Amino acid sequence: xxxxxxxxxxxxxxxxxxxxxxxxxxxxxxxxxxxxxxxxxxxxxxxxxxxxxxxxxxxxxxxxxxxxxxxxxxxxxxxxxxxxxxxxxxxxxxxxxxxxxxxxxxxxxxxxxxxxxxxxxxxxxxxxxxxx
Amino acid sequence: xxxxxxxxxxxxxxxxxxxxxxxxxxxxxxxxxxxxxxxxxxxxxxxxxxxxxxxxxxxxxxxxxxxxxxxxxxxxxxxxxxxxxxxxxxxxxxxxxxxxxxxxxxxxxxxxxxxxxxxxxxxxxxxxxxxxxxxxxxxxxxxxxxxxxxxxxxxxxxxxxxxxxxxxx
Numbered sequence: 001x002x003x004x005x006x007x008x009x010x011x012x013x014x015x016x017x018x019x020x021x022x023x024x025x026x027x028x029x030x031x032x033x034x035x036x037x038x039x040x041x042x043x044x045x046x047x048x049x050x051x052x053x054x055x056x057x058x059x060x061x062x063x064x065x066x067x068x069x070x071x072x073x074x075x076x077x078x079x080x081x082x083x084x085x086x087x088x089x090x091x092x093x094x095x096x097x098x099x100x101x102x103x104x105x106x107x108x109x110x111x112x113x114x115x116x117x118x119x120x121x122x123x124x125x126x127x128x129x130x131x132x
Numbered sequence: 133x134x135x136x137x138x139x140x141x142x143x144x145x146x147x148x149x150x151x152x153x154x155x156x157x158x159x160x161x162x163x164x165x166x167x168x169x170x171x172x173x174x175x176x177x178x179x180x181x182x183x184x185x186x187x188x189x190x191x192x193x194x195x196x197x198x199x200x201x202x203x204x205x206x207x208x209x210x211x212x213x214x215x216x217x218x219x220x221x222x223x224x225x226x227x228x229x230x231x232x233x234x235x236x237x238x239x240x241x242x243x244x245x246x247x248x249x250x251x252x253x254x255x256x257x258x259x260x261x262x263x264x265x266x267x268x269x270x271x272x273x274x275x276x277x278x279x280x281x282x283x284x285x286x287x288x289x290x291x292x293x294x295x296x297x298x299x300x301x
Contacts, residue, residue, distance in 0.1 A: 018195050018236070019237070024249075030237035033240050036208060064203075103281065104243070104281065108267060108268065
């Protein structure tokens with residue numbers, strides 16, 4: 001895929017219930033705090049149907065052997081400076097938020113700003129037909 | 133009995149209907165009831181605060197339990213730091229009276245985070261590493277951003293308390 005466009009949607013798949021407040025429909029800042037490698041893993045989901053987005057999330061979940069619970073979506077344009085979005089394939093559509101500052105408080109501030117702009121999508125539960 | 137119910141039970145309106153007599157004895161009884169009511173209010177408020185802190189600690193423990201193993205988030209996170217947990221408990225005990233309980237999170241490096249979210253653009257987050265340091269960041273209204281790191285020994289650092297009181301005046 002090409003360079004990141006400002007109006008692209010980025011999805012961060014969430015496998016841990018502590019990263020969002022389902023009742024308030026809110027993503028918590030910790031969902032975006034970088035991992036030990038100094039990166040926050042996201043997926044570029046523009047042009048994808050809702051079902052395809054969840055399918056991609058399920059693929060990631062299988063890879064990391066976790067249960068997909070939700071996803072946080074944020075516009076690329078809402079990722080604050082000095083952070084950058086760097087395409088990082090494989091896997092397809094993968095990218096990282098990079099250039100996180102070293103200090104923890106600056107990381108918290110950036111994560112807080114992203115969380116403020118992020119939208120939470122809970123994984124839909126499948127309707128199971130009751131046998132007659 | 134709830135605080136509201138107790139206040140209603142000993143409300144001035146109710147007391148007036150009970151103490152219509154004006155003898156010195158009735159005035160004395162009235163004074164004593166009033167004093168007892170004041171103490172009762174204090175005791176109930178204290179009990180409410182204790183219950184609130186207990187609830188917060190129970191939620192903290194639940195959060196910590198979910199983050200005890202390496203890679204608990206699927207993105208390679210470190211397990212929660214026990215020292216950070218102890219600091220969080222200590223901090224909860226020192227928070228200003230009347231502040232709502234925070235929401236808890238464990239961060240990718242094992243730090244414990246406490247977050248207060250009022251509404252969009254009005255949030256404050258603290259991170260505890262177990263190394264006597266508090267890192268904090270807050271959006272306290274239009275154009276008002278704060279962040280920093282302070283030592284956390286005996287008391288919650290002033291900038292942290294100040295930010296929280298700006299968020300919850």
